[in-house]
Amino acid sequence: MQEKIRAIVESRWFSILIQLLILASALTFAFESGKQTPDYISDLFPIIDMGFLFLFAVEYMLRIWAAPKKWQFIFSFFGIVDLLSILPAMLFLLPQFRMLRILRFLRIFRILKATRFILAVDRLTTALDDVKRELFALVILSLMLVYLAACGIHYFEKETQPEAFGSIFGSMWWAIVTLTTVGYGDVYPTTTGGKIFTALVTLIGVGLIAIPSGLLASVLTEARSERRKSEEIETHGKEED
Amino acid sequence: MQEKIRAIVESRWFSILIQLLILASALTFAFESGKQTPDYISDLFPIIDMGFLFLFAVEYMLRIWAAPKKWQFIFSFFGIVDLLSILPAMLFLLPQFRMLRILRFLRIFRILKATRFILAVDRLTTALDDVKRELFALVILSLMLVYLAACGIHYFEKETQPEAFGSIFGSMWWAIVTLTTVGYGDVYPTTTGGKIFTALVTLIGVGLIAIPSGLLASVLTEARSERRKSEEIETHGKEED
Amino acid sequence: MQEKIRAIVESRWFSILIQLLILASALTFAFESGKQTPDYISDLFPIIDMGFLFLFAVEYMLRIWAAPKKWQFIFSFFGIVDLLSILPAMLFLLPQFRMLRILRFLRIFRILKATRFILAVDRLTTALDDVKRELFALVILSLMLVYLAACGIHYFEKETQPEAFGSIFGSMWWAIVTLTTVGYGDVYPTTTGGKIFTALVTLIGVGLIAIPSGLLASVLTEARSERRKSEEIETHGKEED
Amino acid sequence: MQEKIRAIVESRWFSILIQLLILASALTFAFESGKQTPDYISDLFPIIDMGFLFLFAVEYMLRIWAAPKKWQFIFSFFGIVDLLSILPAMLFLLPQFRMLRILRFLRIFRILKATRFILAVDRLTTALDDVKRELFALVILSLMLVYLAACGIHYFEKETQPEAFGSIFGSMWWAIVTLTTVGYGDVYPTTTGGKIFTALVTLIGVGLIAIPSGLLASVLTEARSERRKSEEIETHGKEED
Numbered sequence: 020m021q022e023k024i025r026a027i028v029e030s031r032w033f034s035i036l037i038q039l040l041i042l043a044s045a046l047t048f049a050f051e052s053g054k055q056t057p058d059y060i061s062d063l064f065p066i067i068d069m070g071f072l073f074l075f076a077v078e079y080m081l082r083i084w085a086a087p088k089k090w091q092f093i094f095s096f097f098g099i100v101d102l103l104s105i106l107p108a109m110l111f112l113l114p115q116f117r118m119l120r121i122l123r124f125l126r127i128f129r130i131l132k133a134t135r136f137i138l139a140v141d142r143l144t145t146a147l148d149d150v151k152r153e154l155f156a157l158v159i160l161s162l163m164l165v166y167l168a169a170c171g172i173h174y175f176e177k178e179t180q181p182e183a184f185g186s187i188f189g190s191m192w193w194a195i196v197t198l199t200t201v202g203y204g205d206v207y208p209t210t211t212g213g214k215i216f217t218a219l220v221t222l223i224g225v226g227l228i229a230i231p232s233g234l235l236a237s238v239l240t241e242a243r244s245e246r247r248k249s250e251e252i253e254t255h256g257k258e259e260d
Numbered sequence: 261m262q263e264k265i266r267a268i269v270e271s272r273w274f275s276i277l278i279q280l281l282i283l284a285s286a287l288t289f290a291f292e293s294g295k296q297t298p299d300y301i302s303d304l305f306p307i308i309d310m311g312f313l314f315l316f317a318v319e320y321m322l323r324i325w326a327a328p329k330k331w332q333f334i335f336s337f338f339g340i341v342d343l344l345s346i347l348p349a350m351l352f353l354l355p356q357f358r359m360l361r362i363l364r365f366l367r368i369f370r371i372l373k374a375t376r377f378i379l380a381v382d383r384l385t386t387a388l389d390d391v392k393r394e395l396f397a398l399v400i401l402s403l404m405l406v407y408l409a410a411c412g413i414h415y416f417e418k419e420t421q422p423e424a425f426g427s428i429f430g431s432m433w434w435a436i437v438t439l440t441t442v443g444y445g446d447v448y449p450t451t452t453g454g455k456i457f458t459a460l461v462t463l464i465g466v467g468l469i470a471i472p473s474g475l476l477a478s479v480l481t482e483a484r485s486e487r488r489k490s491e492e493i494e495t496h497g498k499e500e501d
Numbered sequence: 502m503q504e505k506i507r508a509i510v511e512s513r514w515f516s517i518l519i520q521l522l523i524l525a526s527a528l529t530f531a532f533e534s535g536k537q538t539p540d541y542i543s544d545l546f547p548i549i550d551m552g553f554l555f556l557f558a559v560e561y562m563l564r565i566w567a568a569p570k571k572w573q574f575i576f577s578f579f580g581i582v583d584l585l586s587i588l589p590a591m592l593f594l595l596p597q598f599r600m601l602r603i604l605r606f607l608r609i610f611r612i613l614k615a616t617r618f619i620l621a622v623d624r625l626t627t628a629l630d631d632v633k634r635e636l637f638a639l640v641i642l643s644l645m646l647v648y649l650a651a652c653g654i655h656y657f658e659k660e661t662q663p664e665a666f667g668s669i670f671g672s673m674w675w676a677i678v679t680l681t682t683v684g685y686g687d688v689y690p691t692t693t694g695g696k697i698f699t700a701l702v703t704l705i706g707v708g709l710i711a712i713p714s715g716l717l718a719s720v721l722t723e724a725r726s727e728r729r730k731s732e733e734i735e736t737h738g739k740e741e742d
Numbered sequence: 743m744q745e746k747i748r749a750i751v752e753s754r755w756f757s758i759l760i761q762l763l764i765l766a767s768a769l770t771f772a773f774e775s776g777k778q779t780p781d782y783i784s785d786l787f788p789i790i791d792m793g794f795l796f797l798f799a800v801e802y803m804l805r806i807w808a809a810p811k812k813w814q815f816i817f818s819f820f821g822i823v824d825l826l827s828i829l830p831a832m833l834f835l836l837p838q839f840r841m842l843r844i845l846r847f848l849r850i851f852r853i854l855k856a857t858r859f860i861l862a863v864d865r866l867t868t869a870l871d872d873v874k875r876e877l878f879a880l881v882i883l884s885l886m887l888v889y890l891a892a893c894g895i896h897y898f899e900k901e902t903q904p905e906a907f908g909s910i911f912g913s914m915w916w917a918i919v920t921l922t923t924v925g926y927g928d929v930y931p932t933t934t935g936g937k938i939f940t941a942l943v944t945l946i947g948v949g950l951i952a953i954p955s956g957l958l959a960s961v962l963t964e965a966r967s968e969r970r971k972s973e974e975i976e977t978h979g980k981e982e983d
Contacts, residue, residue: 045407052414053427127404139397153962156862161463163850166768173775186776195459197924199466201438204445204686204927218918222884225922226955232467233715233959236474239394241967244482286648293655294668368645380638402704436700440707442679445686445927473708474956477715480635481723527889534896535909609886621879643945677941681948683920686927714949718956721876726964 025085037078041127044071075105142246146238157231161198164227168194168220175213180206198224266326278319282368285312316346383487387479398472402439405468409435409461416454421447439465507567519560523609526553557587624728628720639713643680646709650676650702657695662688680706748808760801764850767794798828865969869961880954884921887950891917891943898936903929921947 027033051064079101086092093102147154169190176184183206184190193206197217208217268274292305320342327333334343388395410431417425424447425431434447438458449458509515533546561583568574575584629636651672658666665688666672675688679699690699750756774787802824809815816825870877892913899907906929907913916929920940931940 048411049407049428052418053429127407139393142394143397150963150966152862153865153966156866166772166850170771177775187772188776192455192459195462196443199462200441200682200923200925201443201462201466202441202445202684202919202924202926203443203448204925205448207926207928214915218915221918221922221924225924225951226958228466229470229952229955230959230962232470233474233718233956234962235467236471236478236715237719237959237963238966239471239475240391240478240482241963243391243394243479289652290648290669293659294670368649380634383635384638433696433700436703437684440703441682441923442684442703442707443682443686443925444684444689446689469707470711473711474715474959476708477712477719477956478960480712480716481632481719484632484635484720485723530893531889531910534900535911609889621875624876625879674937674941677944678925681944682923683925683944683948684923684927685925685930687930710948711952714952715956717949718953718960721953721957722873722960722964725873725876725961 021085024081025087028081028085040071040074040078044075045127047071072105075101079105142239142242143235146235146242149242150234150238153234154231157227157234161224161228164220164224165191165194165198168198168224171216171220172208172213175210175216176208179210197221198228200225262326265322266328269322269326281312281315285316286368288312313346316342320346383480383483384476387476387483390483391475391479394475395472398468398475402465402469405461405465406432406435406439409439409465412457412461413449413454416451416457417449420451438462439469441466503567506563507569510563510567522553522556522560526557527609529553554587557583561587624721624724625717628717628724631724632716632720635716636713639709639716643706643710646702646706647673647676647680650680650706653698653702654690654695657692657698658690661692679703680710682707744808747804748810751804751808763794763797763801767798768850770794795828798824802828865962865965866958869958869965872965873957873961876957877954880950880957884947884951887943887947888914888917888921891921891947894939894943895931895936898933898939899931902933917943920944921951923948 047064047067051061082098082101083089083092092098166187169187172193173184173187173190176190183193196203196206198221200221208214288305288308292302323339323342324330324333333339407428410428413434414425414428414431417431424434437444437447439462441462449455529546529549533543564580564583565571565574574580648669651669654675655666655669655672658672665675678685678688680703682703690696770787770790774784805821805824806812806815815821889910892910895916896907896910896913899913906916919926919929921944923944931937
């Protein structure tokens with residue numbers, strides 16, 4: 020019996036079914052947030068939500084049942100994710116806990132465990148782990164730059180635009196929006212000093228903040244080509260036997 | 261006779277002629293869209309369009325005639341593209357089908373079959389194919405990030421800016437404009453919570469969304485250098501014979 | 502005598518002097534453009550300009566004098582650049598030709614011939630040459646994307662925003678500002694269809710347009726490491742002799 | 743005694759303590775800049791500042807005491823940083839020197855000397871040093887592009903928007919905001935000529951300005967993989983002994 024359930028739980032169509040359920044649940048949540056839905060549909064949302072709750076609860080129980088070491092599954096990353104995604108849903112009959120339903124979206128990470136991605140996600144994780152020191156140093160450097168840029172612009176612009184650059188914390192909003200090159204245009208320097216400072220900071224900062232993605236991309240390519248080489252060697256070795 | 265036509269169809273100047281025709285057709289379409297063109301010119305547009313239709317129809321027939329296996333050409337990618345690009349044009353005598361002329365621009369992809377690009381496009385396709393799993397995982401991660409960012413900003417901003425962040429679908433517009441760093445500035449967070457959330461999400465998301473281009477660039481370089489090495493080995497091998 | 506002049510013209514301090522002159526000339530041009538300069542300074546600008554004209558003319562003559570094959574220098578890239586940068590300056594006594602002075606800035610490229618950059622610029626040129634086919638294919642793909650994006654947004658937005666998206670040429674301004682992620686915010690889609698189209702196009706296009714820089718960066722690194730290896734081999738070879 | 747102090751100064755917990763102090767000092771500075779802090783807190787700021795001054799002075803003296811060659815430490819990079827970060831603080835009892843406190847943030851660079859980052863920062867510095875010629879050439883090219891873009895847009899837009907594009911220096915603000923893809927939207931071309939010029943300049947310039955980050959990322963990956971290989975060889979060598 021347990022064997023049979025495990026075969027079902029680990030089967031491909033079950034995985035696809037759960038992914039579709041997660042997607043449907045995410046779409047329902049998105050539709051529910053809008054105010055334009057007609058009443059006869061929005062009345063259905065609590066019932067649909069109940070349905071998802073029931074299905075995810077059943078899935079959770081099946082997974083516990085199927086697990087050879089039950090406690091190990093319960094305290095594993097996905098065990099906790101699954102529990103967190105149904106527990107708040109159970110509480111949501113009380114309106115004050117409705118917001119907790121957001122935890123259900125932790126479950127979205129299950130998609131990444133699908134057999135098709137598992138290898139690529141694994142490579143991404145390895146690449147991330149491989150350059151974690153460089154990434155950490157770059158993140159610290161970026162945060163320092165954001166702080167110093169905020170200090171600088173605060174100094175130049177605090178008198179002409181006190182509402183936007185009056186405090187360093189406020190100026191950090193400008194610093195992040197500028198250095199990530201998003202540039203909404205809600206706040207920007209207007210004094211000559213502020214503009215020259217911005218020019219210098221962006222020319223340096225934009226380059227600094229773009230390094231991590233390039234680093235991850237390079238390491239990913241390298242890891243892939245190394246693995247391919249070692250696979251070729253293994254394949255040759257086996258073929259020669 | 262068939263041999264002769266094939267020689268013409270596959271010749272370099274025919275390929276250049278068709279490319280110029282596509283370009284001219286694209287420019288005409290662009291000029292036609294504007295309202296400023298004087299009447300004596302805009303009266304000519306249907307006639308010019310008829311001309312392009314006739315020429316593309318002639319090209320399609322020549323290609324069928326020249327093809328050794330006619331049905332194989334008709335159902336090939338470019339065979340269908342060519343048919344789709346003249347079929348709606350034939351219907352456009354009836355005004356309600358005029359919009360279908362847009363399908364004609366599928367033909368623009370023929371440019372990529374030009375002998376000069378064929379190698380580079382081939383490399384791009386191979387590079388794309390080579391990292392398709394990683395790209396797919398990154399696309400899924402990006403879409404998840406867009407969804408979660410939209411959920412988060414909806415939570416923080418729905419009360420102060422209900423028209424922009426009132427629904428999760430509406431917030432996804434903000435999420436995409438922000439995470440691609442376009443940052444039009446039509447919608448942006450105004451609450452402190454929303455700004456802090458945006459700061460965190462952009463610092464992570466901007467990096468994530470930039471990885472695919474870096475990945476493709478790296479793989480492209482690698483593929484090129486590997487091919488060059490194998491070409492060198494082949495060349496040496498042949499020279500030594 | 503000619504030998505002596507060539508020694509001067511090819512000396513390091515002459516090169517630095519000319520670079521400073523170009524810089525000073527560029528700064529003067531920038532200051533002249535502003536309207537805020539007081540009269541007693543702006544009256545000096547024509548005289549200063551005359552000075553630069555005289556100095557660049559002297560430099561040009563010295564270079565001709567110093568060149569072993571005079572005609573070869575005159576028709577070389579930098580020979581023409583030098584001539585173009587003084588010829589219009591000579592005409593500028595007549596006010597209607599003043600704008601031609603902008604040609605003088607062609608001379609700015611001389612900076613790149615300075616001994617310190619020559620190697621790096623050479624590597625950049627080689628890297629550019631090395632991937633020119635891929636770059637060309639990517640440029641064509643990008644232009645096609647700009648055109649198709651403009652067609653699409655024109656279709657979705659022409660009725661609600663006819664002044665910005667009323668023609669395909671007008672929509673191309675939006676397409677370029679969006680796909681390069683500049684995103685001024687002067688034009689952006691407002692219909693739901695236009696927003697969904699923009700979301701799809703940016704997610705693809707932003708990635709496509711970022712590939713060339715990544716490609717150049719990768720090839721540059723590769724070329725550098727290959728050259729270093731061959732230098733090491735040469736050095737070892739010589740040391741072993 | 744000196745040995746004991748050196749052991750303390752070079753210990754891990756002392757390093758963490760100083761980092762926390764720097765962080766606390768940065769946060770206090772940020773809070774102090776805001777106007778919203780209630781009086782009973784803002785009255786405390788001078789006293790808290792005195793505290794930081796005292797602690798950093800103690801740290802400086804301890805470091806001198808612990809240093810085996812005292813003058814060498816005093817004139818080292820971090821010795822000067824430490825002095826500059828307490829000297830102005832000592833003057834700040836006089837209100838006109840308050841701004842000098844900003845020098846204290848030089849001390850923020852101490853964070854990078856923490857044992858955890860030292861290797862990654864070292865790699866970053868090596869990578870930076872390794873491509874400094876290419877980076878310098880790219881920076882010069884970028885500055886030339888910014889200047890020429892400013893000249894061009896000044897020519898096209900000076901009549902329609904004299905306040906934004908009336909001088910070349912003013913146009914350089916637009917050029918930097920555009921070419922780094924920040925695109926606030928405070929200034930943008932409105933004439934057809936200016937838009938076409940912008941389209942050309944951004945398509946080239948955006949690519950050029952993104953190369954340095956890609957270059958640094960590539961070199962960083964390469965350096966890391968080379969070092970790893972040489973480490974492996976060393977490890978094998980030692981193991982084989």
